[in-house]
Amino acid sequence: MNDMIVLNDVTKSFLSDRSIKDKDGKPHWFTAVEPTSLTIKQGEIFGLMGYSGAGKSTLLRLINMLERPDSGQVVIDGTDLTTLSASELRIARHNIGMIFQQFNLMSNQTVFDNVAFNLKISGYPSRDIHKRVMDCLAIVDLTDRAGHYPAQLSGGQKQRVGIARAIAPSPKVLLADEPTSALDPATTRSLLTCLRDINEQLGVTIVIVTHEMSVIRRLCDRAALLHQGQLLEVADVRDGLIQATTPIGKGLVVED
């Protein structure tokens, strides 16, 4: 399988709150991601796991450059995103869908229009948009909700709209930032099945951030274990078990 996502020594720090100063009196920089390299293969479901503050969400956001890395390369399907101009990056992003913990749907637009929006901005032929939206809503089993507004939906339904919206322009990569953290266990299970189906049927590479070990065990092929901005190890997930080898990694994995 080809390498779909290659991160080469990416780093990211943020300027801390003004009240925190270093000893020399300068503002403190907080390192969210220490130099990290990672390769994710085409068609893989890859987990980013760790406690809060481990840098897993930041690492995910580096993949579509919602956060620009301080150094290193982000290579998606052979293209180094860090070298692209603003307009080239916009085009590259049509190939990278994203879903969010808080769904982030446009609340004043119907389900249909939320999905159609992503197709419009990615330059999808306008006469085919209606059919494509309905096809995507069928994949997430929401065709009967096309005319509803997000406020009229349950959390699980909102996240499924998020998925339909993200996959509409047929991206190669789907980034999922804690997609089940706002959902109850039963809804989480059905959402994970939905993501698994999409991966199998469409061949989309999925990168999912979560702090729930059960999500990794049920869904992922491999998972990166992160701790305080550092990549501890990349563990295989076999037979529903995360094969951690490092001491902290093992500690992370046993908790659930």
Next chain:
Amino acid sequence: MLTGTELSASIDKLLVLRKEIVSAFIDTFVMLGISTTVAIVIGGLFGVFLFLSSDRQFLQNKTLYAVLGGITNFMRAFPFVILMIAMSPFTKAIVGTGIGPIAASLVLAIAGSFYFARLVEQNLREVPRGIIEATESMGARPFTIIKVLLNEARSGLVLSVTILCISLLSYSAAAGMIGGGGLGDLAIRYGYYRYQTEVMIFIVLVLSIMVISIQASGNWLATRLDKR
């Protein structure tokens, strides 16, 4: 209580003034129409840029935000009457005259623009940041992101236009000072200077009905547009 005779005498006094009342009504509509429209366009643009240049937005720029914010604060610090006097050379240059409803509209438009700019900024700030991020992650152009922002904030924006319109109606009374005319001016000239209380009461009633109608339509539209 008013007796029948007193009431009919009052109505007669109002009827004598009907031409002035009608023309004041027209002047008020002209002032409101021009100034609200201009303030929505200029203030709207200004407000969008205020918001976009603020911290963590995609045009984030401390200097630009400070300059735009400074201009807005400075213009909003002017008491309306003083702004009118201060702007008179400017209105003369643009409209050709410093007096009359059109000249007054210009001053109202400027005062309203900076007022509205802040309201727009505040409304955009209430759009959840995640929605902007989701739009960015899809590869939307900046102009598309602005459209999404405005659409998400639309119900609050309609209420802000309502407040703007009512404030301008109230400011327009002061515009009488530069011959702006309008209902407020009529109420001051006849009701106050000439002690014709019935004119004052009548105009205040008309103004109240206008304010109530504007607010009610604004509320109605805002509720209809709000799908959150």
